[in-house]
Structures are given as structure tokens and as C-alpha cells.
Amino acid sequence: MVRDTSKDGFKNKLTTYALTHFKGLWHFVQNTPLLEKWANKFLINNAIYKVPTRPLPYSMMTLEPTIPGTDIAKKTDTYTSWDSLCDRTYTGRHLPPDPTFNQSEVLPNSKDLADLFRKRNGETILSEKSTLLFPYWVQWFTDGFLRTDPNNRLKNTSNHEIDLSNVYGLTPKVTHLLRAFQGGKLKSQLINGEEYPPFYYEYTDEDPDKDIIKEEFKDLYKRLGAESRQTAERKATIFAMGVERANIQIGYVMLNVMCLREHNRICELLAKTYSSWDDERLFQTARNILIVTIMKIVVEEYVNHITPYHFNFKVDPSAFTREKWYRRNWMSIEFDFVYRWHSALPDTLLYKGKSMPIQESLWGNQLLINQGLGGLFHETCQQSGTRIGLFNTPDFLVEATEVPSIKLGRRMQLASYNDYREMCQFPRVTDFDQISGDEAVQKSLRAFYGSVDNIEFYTGLYAEDVRPNSAIGPLVGRLIGIDAFSQVLTNPLLADTVFNKDTFSPVGWEIIHETNSLQEIVHRNIPAAQQLPTVTFDRKQVIENKFP
């Protein structure tokens, strides 16, 4: 069945049509520097200016039943206070709370909604667009700045910047614990001739529970419950890295290890040229170089992967200095919700050619060590991710992640799916077949919600059909465009007073400008004797064997 596109919006359809057709014209634009620069600026601004720009007038602070820091009760009216404008530990929001919608008797029981996410007959829908590297990357990357505070879900533990906190830690104190203080490097160890972070646990024979954290890492972070429950065998290979979630899955660890090696490699390059630099300067400059290199990958490889356009976005820091959206970052709950891609992870992985339940890859660093960084990247890119959407979340994640997201959205009194469509300049939908062409999706939405106006934000986001040749639905894509572009390009390292050779050194400037893909970073960080792996988000490139 075909989706009814009458509510896609004329201007939206026109834009998408223009950007997904006229390949030759876009090729010409992309290869004409001035035109490319102009188109890049126009399209990025066009993406961001769909909604009012920061500062957002309300944060989750308004929902606290007491005055923060006291036990004095207050009304949960929605209004702007000086504290709510300043305190970024409370998560931001694009639309004000809608208590009426969320008290509605019409909303289905949140637990029942698990059925909307659970696979139908256990059947997994693969992604036509993306390799498994894609969800790995997204989980790793977004975990650096989308960080709900487990102690109070209205709050967050984010620095609100792309600062590679999962590699370097969220605070200078943690960074210090991870540094070798020699040659600018991060602490590391060699295993099978490859460089990894140091182990987190002592793991001595005298320790019957294999549960003693190394003295040097005692203050790194508060361990997750899930980590402390791991077997002694798994604990033996837990690495000391920037955040408490960094060991959670081999994809996350793989990307962190890549960054560690690249950081230490950059330090050696810098030290060779700038022999008078001390450890501190080498460390700080390498970090700056790596952050910007990863931001370049984010925009030029990752973002271009999720969009179905013929135009490829570029990082052009000087283009946006006078934009109204160039404001202090503040992560919003909507940005967090559009990145809850539990359905992009398959139930089973291929590991050394054999099928393996994905749960085995959790806290499973031995799998990475056995295969080596290059080997794991290669095999990760040889398999598909799964399609983002309803009816496609692995069983073990449905109750653990999807249902809590629904509940959190209600606690935060998020506006309805249709309200968010309107905010993003999509017409409100009037029928279920305008959301998805999948009859099962339509039927289930109708059964649960009765009317399209009762559909919640979170459900609606993932109920939408993924656009052709895209990895995500239209509302997810639009919200990502708004918050990602407007919070990546404001990074202080990209400011015109900072983005120059003085900051990065001529050596660093060259690294930044000559690195154009994740694959290049991986290739230069695996032992010389090894075969060069394929590293790509793009399933088609693998199928067409573009990287043999």
C-alpha cells in the first residue's frame, strides 16, 4: 500500500524533490566552489530556521514539584525564570509542557505500547541503506552529549558540546585520570601488538570476586549496575575510558579505541615537528584536532549518509557567524528522542562469520581484542543495520528502552506528534495512512490511539515511513537537522577566532583538512601488516564492493 502524501506539505515536497533529483545539476553545484558554499549555507540555514532558535524559553525545570535545591513545594506552572534560563543541567525543550494532552484518558497504557515496537513474528527488517556501523556510530557519538541523568530524568549530565567526552571524560578530573602525562598521550596498553585503553579492574588472583577497580581509576565514574553484574571473565577486559557507558557494547568500544589510537598517533606527529612542546600542549592540541576531525566526519560522512540528497553538506565554519541560530548549545529532549534508535540494532550479529546474539556483544571487549580493530570494523561493515521504525526493536530492548521512553515523554508532558509536526512546518496529519503506508502500522496506531491527534511524539517519530534512500523518517530527519547543525557548528573550535593554524598547528591543520572519511582514520590506526578493512555506513558501497 502506498502512503498518502497529501499532508507532506507542498514546500517540503518541492525541496525534497529538488534535492533528490537533478543529479547532474547538484554535481555541478558541488564542484563549483562558490556555488557549493552558497548552497551549503542556504540548505543548512533552511534546515535550522524551521523552528525558533535558542535560547529556548522553557526547560524541564518548570516540571519540578519543588524549588530545585530545596524541598519547598511549588506549582508546576510553565514560565521562564532566571534559573531555568541558566541551569543547563535541566534538559531543554522546544515546545512547552502540554498537561492536557498528557492527562488525556485517551492515551493507551504505556506498557501495552511495547507491542508497537516488538517484532512481528520475530521478523527483523534489515536496513537497505545502512551497515551495522551506522547504529554503532550513532550510539557512540550521541552518547557524548545526549545524557539523561539517571538520578533525575528531567536533568542531564551533558556538557552540551561535541567534546568527545566518551573518549576524554566529562570533566577535567576524569581527563587527568586517563592521561599518561607523557608525550601528550592517553594511557594505553598493547595487546596482540595493537593499542587499547588500560584495563579498569585489577583482576589479580588474590581477588576472589574479580571486582577490584584499579586505584588510579577509582574516581573515574560511578559504575553502572549492569557493569557491576558482569562476570569476572568479562570484567577482565573492561577498559578505563571516558564515561560509565563506554564499555557497554563492542561497537562503542571499537570507536573509542579508534579515537584513542588516533589521539596518540597525532601526539607523535606533533612531537616530531614541535620538539619544544611539553606533554600538556601536545595533549591539548591533539584533542582539539581530533574533536574537529570527528565533527567533520559527522557532517560530511554521517549526515550525508542519513539524508537522501544529491548535495553533500560540508563543514564551512565561516559561513554562519552572523546567524541567529548561533547561540549557546542546550540539548533538548526532542533531540534526545529522535536519537533513540533501538530499532536500528539487529538481534544477532555476524562475528567471525558466525551468528551471535547481540547481548553477547554487551560488555564483551574480548570480542574486539580477538578480532583486532581492523577486523571488527570490517566485519561490522559487511553486515546490515536494521530499519529504524516500529515493529523492529530487539526483544531485550523493548521493555528496557522503548516503554521507558514513552513514560518519560508523558512525565515531561510532551506535546502531541501532530503538534510537533506543526512546529516543524509539516501539515498536521488527518489520517493514519499519511504517516505510514504499512497497513499493520496504521491498524495498530488506530487501535491504540483512536485518532491521529492522540498520537504521542515518540510513537509518531518512529511510525513514519523512512524516506526512499534515507535512513530515517521525515520528522526525525527534520529535528536532527535543526539541533545537530545548530549545535555542531557552534563548537568553539570552529569559531573564526579559533579555527586557524595557531590553534591546531600547521600539522594539525593538515590532518583536519586531509581527513575525509572514517575509513582513513581506521586505516592509519591498524598494524601495518593487516589487511585494510572496509569502513562505511553505506550498505550499497559494500554490496557493490566499492571497498574491496
Next chain:
Amino acid sequence: MVRDTSKDGFKNKLTTYALTHFKGLWHFVQNTPLLEKWANKFLINNAIYKVPTRPLPYSMMTLEPTIPGTDIAKKTDTYTSWDSLCDRTYTGRHLPPDPTFNQSEVLPNSKDLADLFRKRNGETILSEKSTLLFPYWVQWFTDGFLRTDPNNRLKNTSNHEIDLSNVYGLTPKVTHLLRAFQGGKLKSQLINGEEYPPFYYEYTDEDPDKDIIKEEFKDLYKRLGAESRQTAERKATIFAMGVERANIQIGYVMLNVMCLREHNRICELLAKTYSSWDDERLFQTARNILIVTIMKIVVEEYVNHITPYHFNFKVDPSAFTREKWYRRNWMSIEFDFVYRWHSALPDTLLYKGKSMPIQESLWGNQLLINQGLGGLFHETCQQSGTRIGLFNTPDFLVEATEVPSIKLGRRMQLASYNDYREMCQFPRVTDFDQISGDEAVQKSLRAFYGSVDNIEFYTGLYAEDVRPNSAIGPLVGRLIGIDAFSQVLTNPLLADTVFNKDTFSPVGWEIIHETNSLQEIVHRNIPAAQQLPTVTFDRKQVIENKFP
């Protein structure tokens, strides 16, 4: 003797000429809304864009001899690190450190420079432009955001915003201690029928030292040494207010008391109209209204007082949303130094018509209580401030403030006066008579520094002649224009998503728009039976008896 104006800069002279002549034309501009809006935007941008905009690539962090948070030694090379870009507890700087200049054997002994600031033959030079309210206001206002950390002078304790921290405290915790939690009000007491903050000390008869802080204010702040050394009699009238320096002088206290009364007055007005609001909403909204009202006074009354122009600047928040200078605030040492107006304070005050050494007004709240708020405002405005410049600092402040400023500038390795002139688009001076027409100033500068290129930033700032009909020298004025405009107008309460009736309520919106002078605020906050005081920065208005 006349100053040699050949190094004032052609464009600078032209601008000043245009703005200080053609009174009729400027009157027409000011009274033609669109023209006024355009001129306001043009002139404010013209003031700010004299130097590169934030983020500033270097902070004082680069001067730390160890890695902050550790005792690990590092070189004090000047480079940009992620930490230095993020950690605003280190004070910002417009120009990088100049170790060569500051190691120069040519710099005079800092203690000897006291002679440059000390009065000649004890003679005080009065200000032709300003009443004593002017230095009182400046000390009070700037103390809210220019806050050197006494424990490490490379750092600061500022929130980097105009948030009336001297009234409300620097942290929410302190704010809570000052709140009554009834009707949105700040805690207060009535003395002689006038409203004041509560006293800070118990001052019970059982306390022989009269030194017991009230239990409720124990965590307010760490007392200054100077406060703890006060007599029991003076301690008896110390008020509990937002910052540790708030009781330091009666002018500071007078302005804090005005804000307290205005806050509580606004709360009553709001409560009358919005009867369903709880204490928290009343408090937060009153605070927002007061902050914006004071910012309006800053730009429209205070800034227009210090400039000699025929055009009066306005707060027009919507005009600057697309400016490149609209970046996260970060107080700089240069902004701090241009506000060290120790010479603007006279040695002696008139109090109830009698001369009184200014030292007696330190920690002397009884003087305010005796005269009442209106009386003290009135008498303050009946006397002159003193002229800002060399040879005019009260004796007790020379060693305590001027010499330490010189020393701090050297520790921070500030660039030379001429380098700062160049940064601000003034030609470098080549002779002493281009700085000041005062032969004594020229002679002393030559004796101390030998060459104009050896003059330090701090000395140079105050050696410059005050411009006709202005309160400050040209370099001071220019640096204030840069940092003040670009850090006031970025206040989150002025952002276009926030500056509206939703945030301030219709009642608050009216207060903001209908308050145009400090005098109006004072008049509505003194007991009805009292005579209305004259409240103005402008000496001429008092002389011409414009406010009888």
C-alpha cells in the same frame, strides 16, 4: 597646555565630531523612530566591531604554572586548549600574554608608581560631569560581574551575566537564603518605617564580641577580612545581601536597598493582578522584571551619561540577533581594568551637610538608616564625584588598589598601552603629549617609562585626558563600549524568544517599558510622606537645578 591630537585617528575624530555636533540633526534622528533604530544599531555595532568578537582564543588559564586541578608542572606557553575555551572561571583576555614586554628591565618599580595615582599636594580634582552617584553606581553595578577570585587572581567568581548577583546572590543556594518564600519577596525588615534587608549578625546581648552570624545566613558567603574586623557597633547594622562585598560602602548598600524595595514592590503588584501565582512564580517574575529594568537604566541612563554624544543609546533587543558579536559572555581582564575607577571617589563626603572622610562610610549602614534611602540619594546627587585619571585617587586606595592593579597586569603579562591602542583602532602614540595635555602627567610618564612604548596598559588607561563633556578617557570608553554592549545585549532575558509578555507578564512588561530613570525607581520606593529626592548622574542637572 593643549594635547597633541595628531594620533587620535582620522576616523575616530570624525566619528566623535559628528556625534558631538549637529545637535539639531541628532535630535531629529532621535525623534524619528526608524532613523533612531537604525542609528542605534549602527553606532552600537560600530562600537563593538572595533576588535575581534568572542570566543576569545586565550584565557588566563595559559598562565597557570601547573595543569589546573593537579600539581603537574607545565610550560606557560600561550595556546588554545579545550579547557581554556570552556572554563570561564579563568578570566578572559583580548590580547595574548606578552612576556617580553613584562620582563622588560625598563618597567618601573610598581610601588613607585603609587606616585602616579596619589594626589598632588593633596589636591582633589572634581568631576565636571558627574555627581557622586556615578562612582557609587559603577562600583555597585560592575561588582555584579567583574569579580576577581581572591584565591587565584587569574580566576574570577563571576556568572558573566547581568543577573543582579549583588542583590540575589551568585548561586541559587544563596538566593534561597535571602528569600522570604512568601509572596515572592526577599526577606526584609522595617526600620523607621522604611524597608531594609535583614541584619546579618545576631547581635544579642549575650554575645560579648558581637560577632555571631545569624543561623539562617551562615552559608551566605565567606566574610571578607575587612568585615570581620569591624567594630561591634558597625556590625550591628550589616545587612544580609547577595555578595560578601555588598556592605562595603553606603553607596553600594543604598543601591542594593533600592533593588530590594523595588523587587518586593513588583511582587505586590504582580500578586494583585495574578492572584493564582505562587511565591516561586512571583519571585522569579519579579527578578526577571528587575534585571531588565536595571539593564535599561545601564544603557539608557548610565551609558548615555559617560558618552559625550548627542545621540542617546536605547535597549533594542531585536536589532542584534544576527550579529557576530552575539556570543556567550566571558568577562575579560581588560573590561575589569577599565572599571577600576578608584580616582572617581572623593576623600570626603558631605553627610547631612557636614564633611566626613569617605572611610567612615565603609561598612557604615547606620548612615543610610539615619538618613533614609531618599535622603541619602538626594545628598549623594548634590555633591560631585571626582575626575577619573592619574593624581586623583584617595590616599587610602592608592596602595590598596592602584599598585595591586599594576602588579596584576604584570602577572597577567598584559600587552602595552600602545598595543591596546592599536587593538582598539587608535594609532599608536609617539609622544607623551599625545596622551595628556597635563604637563605633570607627561613629565611623570616620561620619568617612569622613558618611552611611550613602555607604558603599561593600566597606567595608560588613566593617563589619557578625559574627553570634553565625557566622564572617561578615549581608550577606557572604547573598551567599555566593546565589552559592555556585547555582554549586556546578549542577556538571555533580551533574546527574542524570551523578551515578551509571556516571560514578564503584562504588568511586568509595562514596568519595564515605563521605567526610564533611576529617579523613577527611587521615587516609588520611599515613604509617601518624604520629599522626592533628586537622582541623577549628571552634575549639570543638579547645578541647573533641573530637579528641585
